[in-house]
Amino acid sequence: MRRFLTALAGAVFAATVAVAAPASAAPDCDVPVPPPICNPIEDPPPPEGSDKSPTGRVESYGFANGTFHVRGWARDVNGGPVTIWVNVDGPFVGAYPAGLWHAGQGANVGFDITVPAPSSVGTHQVLITLVNVPDGTQPEAPYSSLLNYLTYTVEPTPPANLSLTPVVTNGQDAIVVGFTDLSTAEEGYQITYDWMARRMNDDGHWVLTPESRTVHVGPNPGTGWYSHTISGLVSNTFYRFYIRTKENGRMSTPTTGGVSTLD
16 A cells, blocks of 8 residues: 555656646746847848948148148049038138049049147147038038048258357366257257266276266257357267257257367
């Protein structure tokens, strides 16, 4: 009897497990009606208009004497001419049509633009933007698109008319460094000079070794002649000088020269 009851209980348990765990679990497609998992709803694709953004290319650019020059082409399949916007260091400078004949494009889509631009020392930014020519369809292409982000850099003006005069000051050899200051906003000047010094090495032999020094001098009000005396030099020795203008955290190319101290 006990064996029969045990077998009966096992059969009931197996049947219960079979009912509780169906072979494959499927989503209930009646709640909600219809549930997203059974009938997903996708957003319709956005409409495609025929309006297209303009295209183009900057072919050359440069800065000289307070003006920035840029040339290239721009076209729009919807019509034209395309308008070119120019911004320099942020502010809007002007709008110009791309309507010149361009041989490479075989159409009147060229532009050749010159605008005033800052001459201050540092790096400057120029934005070239194309304005869309809409064709009247919806959705319209973006009203404007950036064609190029251009930069140019103005370096400090180096000193001019360098003069090096050997003198004796307070019994010491010296050289008076003079030059024309062409900058009105310099932070100062860097004067570097080098020479070959005669020294005795560890073996007791006299040898020539290169030496150099750098001094920094302050700015000169306005422009004009500027001079500074380098003293404590070795007599009858040739010194080379490199003079640079310091402005807006930048250094100019050096103005160079050389002279020998007095015997």
